[in-house]
Amino acid sequence: MTRQLLYCTILAIAFPTCFAITIQPRSSWNAVAARSPARISGKVDYVIIHHSDNPNGCNTPADCKRLIKNIQSDHKGRRKFSDIGYNFIIAGDNNIYEGRGFGLQGSHAPNYNRNSIGIVFIGNFENTTPSQTMLQNAKDLMAHAVQQGYLKDNYTLLGHRQTKATACPGQKLYDEIKTWPHWKSI
Ligand SMILES: [Zn+2]
Numbered sequence: 001m002t003r004q005l006l007y008c009t010i011l012a013i014a015f016p017t018c019f020a021i022t023i024q025p026r027s028s029w030n031a032v033a034a035r036s037p038a039r040i041s042g043k044v045d046y047v048i049i050h051h052s053d054n055p056n057g058c059n060t061p062a063d064c065k066r067l068i069k070n071i072q073s074d075h076k077g078r079r080k081f082s083d084i085g086y087n088f089i090i091a092g093d094n095n096i097y098e099g100r101g102f103g104l105q106g107s108h109a110p111n112y113n114r115n116s117i118g119i120v121f122i123g124n125f126e127n128t129t130p131s132q133t134m135l136q137n138a139k140d141l142m143a144h145a146v147q148q149g150y151l152k153d154n155y156t157l158l159g160h161r162q163t164k165a166t167a168c169p170g171q172k173l174y175d176e177i178k179t180w181p182h183w184k185s186i
Contacts, residue, residue, distance in 0.1 A: 021140045023088070024097045029065040031072060034083035038105040038114070043152045046116035047142055048109045049177050050086065050160045051169040057092045057123030064091035067122055068099075081107040086120040088141055094133045096141055102150045109163045117145055125170030135176065142182075157182040 052071060058064040068091070072084040079085075085107040089097040099120070100106055108118035119138055121130050129135075145151035157180055160168035169177070177183050 029068045037082040049169045050120040051125045052122045061093045064093045086118040091122045125173035129172045156184045
């Protein structure tokens with residue numbers, strides 16, 4: 001346990017909003033620079049959950065970083081986005097990776113990009129559920145976003161399929177997030 005996390009765990013008795021999470025920076029997956037994505041000021045209303053649809057996901061940092069790099073290449077190259085479309089990435093090596101990060105508009109859910117944080121789980125979650133660690137990492141990331149002032153405390157959690165006709169984020173992952181307190185039917 002890191003010193004910061006230990007400190008936070010002790011403090012959490014008195015200050016339950018104390019979260020210490022580690023987000024692996026863009027440099028960790030060798031990101032290329034973004035083409036100036038639009039900024040978002042203030043707190044957003046939504047979190048949109050995606051899966052990356054990589055059939056076997058990834059279990060090691062080397063594999064996860066390679067897949068994330070591939071997603072950036074696809075989004076920035078073929079799809080002409082300014083950068084990887086998602087704000088954050090939840091990976092099977094139990095790391096949380098920075099995509100665009102906080103305060104920048106993503107390209108992941110038209111009509112919601114300007115007012116949301118896009119989180120992608122690496123893998124295909126149609127028939128399998130992400131690991132408990134991956135799920136907890138996503139929950140911790142959202143709590144961190146609220147604590148840091150990037151996400152409203154009464155935010156709404158949606159699956160990508162609620163915003164357009166897509167199978168994303170996979171049936172099993174969608175079934176899971178429907179049990180989380182901020183999920184809403186729209
Ligand atoms: Zn999606």
